Amino acid sequence: MIGSLSRTTPVIVQGITGRMGRSHAALMRAYGTNIVGGTSTRTDMKEVAGVPVFASCAEAVLATGAVASVAMAPPEETWTAVQEALAAGIKLVVTVAEGVPMHDAIKIGRAVRRAGATWVGASTPGLAVPGECKLGFLPDVCLNPGPIGIMSKSGTLSYEVGYRLARDGLGQSIWVGVGGDPVKGVRFADMLPVFFDDPGTKGIVLVGEVGGTEEEECAEAYARLGARKPLYALIAGREAKEGVSMGHAGALVHGESGTLASKTKQLTAAGATVFGSIESLIDRCTRTYRFDKR
Amino acid sequence: MLLIEADGKALFAEQGIPMPAGVVVTGDVPTPPGNGPWMVKAQVPVGGRGKAGGIRRCDTRAAVEAAVAGMIGTRLKGHEIDACLVEAAAFGQERYLAIMVDAASYGLRVIYAKQGGVEIEQSGAAVGRLCPPHPGAVAEALAELIADEPDAWRDQVAAIGKALATMLLERELALAEINPLFVSESGCVAGDAKVVIDLNAIGRQPRIAEMVAARPALYLDANRKIAEGFDYVELDPEGEIGLVTTGAGLSMMLIDELTARGAKPLNFCDIRTGQMRGSPARLIRVLEWITARSSLKAVLVNIFAGITDLGEFAGLLAAAIQASPSLRVPVVARLVGRNAAEARRILGEAQPGMLVTEDLEEALARIDSIVGAAA
Numbered sequence: 001m002i003g004s005l006s007r008t009t010p011v012i013v014q015g016i017t018g019r020m021g022r023s024h025a026a027l028m029r030a031y032g033t034n035i036v037g038g039t040s041t042r043t044d045m046k047e048v049a050g051v052p053v054f055a056s057c058a059e060a061v062l063a064t065g066a067v068a069s070v071a072m073a074p075p076e077e078t079w080t081a082v083q084e085a086l087a088a089g090i091k092l093v094v095t096v097a098e099g100v101p102m103h104d105a106i107k108i109g110r111a112v113r114r115a116g117a118t119w120v121g122a123s124t125p126g127l128a129v130p131g132e133c134k135l136g137f138l139p140d141v142c143l144n145p146g147p148i149g150i151m152s153k154s155g156t157l158s159y160e161v162g163y164r165l166a167r168d169g170l171g172q173s174i175w176v177g178v179g180g181d182p183v184k185g186v187r188f189a190d191m192l193p194v195f196f197d198d199p200g201t202k203g204i205v206l207v208g209e210v211g212g213t214e215e216e217e218c219a220e221a222y223a224r225l226g227a228r229k230p231l232y233a234l235i236a237g238r239e240a241k242e243g244v245s246m247g248h249a250g251a252l253v254h255g256e257s258g259t260l261a262s263k264t265k266q267l268t269a270a271g272a273t274v275f276g277s278i279e280s281l282i283d284r285c286t287r288t289y290r291f292d293k294r
Numbered sequence: 295m296l297l298i299e300a301d302g303k304a305l306f307a308e309q310g311i312p313m314p315a316g317v318v319v320t321g322d323v324p325t326p327p328g329n330g331p332w333m334v335k336a337q338v339p340v341g342g343r344g345k346a347g348g349i350r351r352c353d354t355r356a357a358v359e360a361a362v363a364g365m366i367g368t369r370l371k372g373h374e375i376d377a378c379l380v381e382a383a384a385f386g387q388e389r390y391l392a393i394m395v396d397a398a399s400y401g402l403r404v405i406y407a408k409q410g411g412v413e414i415e416q417s418g419a420a421v422g423r424l425c426p427p428h429p430g431a432v433a434e435a436l437a438e439l440i441a442d443e444p445d446a447w448r449d450q451v452a453a454i455g456k457a458l459a460t461m462l463l464e465r466e467l468a469l470a471e472i473n474p475l476f477v478s479e480s481g482c483v484a485g486d487a488k489v490v491i492d493l494n495a496i497g498r499q500p501r502i503a504e505m506v507a508a509r510p511a512l513y514l515d516a517n518r519k520i521a522e523g524f525d526y527v528e529l530d531p532e533g534e535i536g537l538v539t540t541g542a543g544l545s546m547m548l549i550d551e552l553t554a555r556g557a558k559p560l561n562f563c564d565i566r567t568g569q570m571r572g573s574p575a576r577l578i579r580v581l582e583w584i585t586a587r588s589s590l591k592a593v594l595v596n597i598f599a600g601i602t603d604l605g606e607f608a609g610l611l612a613a614a615i616q617a618s619p620s621l622r623v624p625v626v627a628r629l630v631g632r633n634a635a636e637a638r639r640i641l642g643e644a645q646p647g648m649l650v651t652e653d654l655e656e657a658l659a660r661i662d663s664i665v666g667a668a669a
Contacts (some may be wrong), residue, residue, distance in 0.1 A: 004317075023601075031629065044555075068311070075494065076497065076498070099494040101425070101466055102466065102492040103395075103463070103466045103492070103494065106395065106400045106401070109400035110400045110401075116598050125600070125626065130601060137601060138600070139598075139599075139600030139601070139631060139632075141600075141631060142600075152542020152543070153543060154541060154547075155543065155600075156417065156540055156541020156542070156543055156544035156598050157541065157546075157547050158543070158547075159541075159544070159545040159598050159600060160544055160547075160654070163598070163630065180542060181545065182468070183395060183397045184397070195425055207543065209542075209543055209546065211478060211483055212397065213398075214397075222646055227499035234547070236543045236546035236547040236550060237546045238554075239529065239549045239550050239551070240453065240546060240562075240586060241527060241562075271325040276554065277551050278547060278551070279551075279655060
C-alpha cells in the first residue's frame with residue numbers, strides 16, 4: 001500500500017472538524033494529497049477545507065472510495081477511530097496522536113493485522129511521497145523528490161535530516177515516520193521490501209533511537225533480504241539515561257538491551273553504515289547521490 | 295517507567311502474589327520482621343541494583359541498621375536513595391518469571407528460567423513463549439514452560455503466573471518480572487518485583503497514578519511530565535549547556551553531539567511549541583529549572599518548526615528571557631522553519647548580540663567557543 005501511494009490515492013481525515021483536523025486537511029490538500037473528505041461527530045459543519053464532512057468512515061468510504069485515512073483523534077480515542085476505519089474497509093490508517101496507551105496499540109495492531117491493512121503510528125508525523133502526496137504533517141520545507149528513502153522513529157530528527165538533504169538539492173523517494181512508540185504499526189524491517197522494490201529509491205536512511213529492538217530486527221531483515229540497496233543509519237540516544245524514557249516511550253534503555261552499541265554492532269554486521277552525527281550522514285548522502293540532485 | 299520494588303510489590307500484594315515479610319524504612323529502622331537473616335535493598339527505580347551495591351544480606355539487626363544507614367542519602371546509578379526495603383531473606387531454589395508486552399507480535403512474551411539471578415537477561419538461558427494478551431493464553435504458555443517442575447510447587451508457580459498476567463493486563467503494564475522467584479516445598483515467594491508501567495495509560499489507571507504522585511522525588515521526571523505536559527529530564531546536575539529544544543529524537547541527538555564535542559549537556563527537553571498557545575510560561579519554567587544549576591555556561595535553543603510560526607515563538611522567547619533575571623549566560627538560538635527571518639528580526643531587536651541562526655553547525659560552534667572561553 002505505501003509503495004503505491006500517489007497524488008490520486010483518495011484519502012479521508014478522521015476528526016476533520018477539530019483544530020488539528022481542519023488545519024492539516026488544508027495543508028495536505030495544498031501539498032497535493034487527494035483529500036476527498038473527512039469525518040466528524042459534528043453535524044453543523046458540512047464542509048471543511050473544501051471537502052465534504054461525513055458522519056462516519058463507512059459513509060465517507062461509500063461516497064468517495066477512500067482507501068487511506070489520517071486519524072486526527074486524541075490518544076485515548078485512537079483505538080476507536082482505527083476500528084471505525086477498518087470496518088469501513090480502509091486499507092492504510094495513519095494515526096498521529098502522541099501518547100496512545102500501549103495496550104490500545106496492541107489491540108490496534110491485532111485488528112489491523114486481521115483486516116490485512118497497513119497502520120502507520122501510533123504516534124507519527126505521517127508519511128510522504130514527495131512531489132505526490134503527504135499523509136500527516138511532515139513539513140513541506142523538508143520534502144523534496146529524490147533518491148533517498150527515509151524511515152524514522154523521530155519526527156524532528158528526520159525533519160533535520162530531510163531539511164538538510166533538501167537544502168543540498170537532494171530529496172526523498174518515500175518517507176515514513178514509523179514513530180517512537182514501542183508498540184506500533186509499520187516497523188523499520190517492514191519498510192525494507194518497500195524500499196527495495198521501489199525503483200525511485202537508491203538508498204535508505206534509517207533514523208533510529210535507543211530502546212527496543214527494532215533496529216536489530218531491521219539489521220537481521222536487511223541481511224536476510226540481500227542488502228539490495230545501501231542502508232545508512234543515524235541513531236539518537238547514546239547519552240540517554242538508563243531507565244528513563246527520553247520523551248518517546250520506546251526510547252527506554254534497561255541494562256544492555258536496546259543500547260546504541262547493540263544496534264550499531266548488528267546494523268554494521270548486516271552491511272549497513274552507522275553514523276555518529278547528522279553532519280556525517282548528510283555528507284555521505286550528498287557525496288553518494290551528487291548526480292541525483294535537482 | 296520502572297517502579298521501585300516496594301511499589302511493584304504493593305501491586306503484587308493486591309493480586310495475592312506471596313512475598314517475604316518486609317518494611318520500607320526511610321531513617322530509623324523499626325524491628326525488622328522475623329529473626330533474620332534480612333535483605334536490605336535500596337529503593338531506586340533502576341535495574342542492576344545488586345551489582346551496584348544496592349542490595350545487602352544482613353545476619354544481625356545491627357548489620358541491618360548499618361546497611362540502611364550506609365545507603366540512605368547516597369546515590370545509586372544516578373538516583374538518591376531515600377528509602378530501603380528491609381525484608382526477611384527468602385529461601386529455596388531461584389527461578390525467573392516475567393511477562394512482558396511483545397511489540398512485534400502484538401502479544402505477550404512469557405519467560406521462565408530455572409536459574410534466577412542477576413545474569414539471567416544476558417545469559418540467554420531464559421525460555422520464552424509468545425501468546426495473545428489474555429490471562430488464559432498466558433496460563434497455557436506458562437504451563438508448557440513449567441511442565442518439568444516438581445508437583446511440590448508447579449501449581450503455585452502457575453498461580454503466581456496467572457496473577458502476574460492479570461495484573462499486567464488490568465494495570466496496562468509493559469513488564470512484570472519476578473527475579474528471583476524462590477521456590478521450595480514450603481511455598482513460593484517473589485524475591486523482587488520489577489514492574490514497568492505505561493505512562494500513556496496513567497489517565498485511566500488511578501492506582502498507578504496515585505503511586506507515581508506519592509513519590510514526587512523518586513519519580514521526578516514522570517511527575518513533571520504529568521504536571522507540565524511536556525518532557526524535561528535532568529541528565530547532569532553539573533551540566534553546562536541548558537537545552538530548550540523540540541522533538542525527542544532531535545533533542546537526544548543534540549545531547550549526543552554536544553557530548554561528543556566535549557560539552558556537558560544539563561538536560562533533555564521536548565518543549566512542544568505547538569502547546570504554548572501564545573504564552574511564554576512554559577519557556578520561563580524551563581529557564582528557571584536550567585538556571586537553577588550554577589554550572590550553567592550557555593543555553594542552546596533549537597527549534598525545528600514544521601507548523602509553529604517562528605515569529606510568534608521568537609516573541610515568546612524574548613519575553614521569557616526578559617522575565618528570567620536568573621538567566622546570566624549567553625543564549626544561542628537555532629531556529630529553522632516557518633517565518634525564520636521574522637524570528638531573527640524580532641530577537642535581533644530584543645536581544646542584540648544573541649546568535650540566531652538557521653544553521654545547527656554554526657550554533658554548535660558558538661556553544662563550543664562559549665564553553666571554551668568560560669573554561
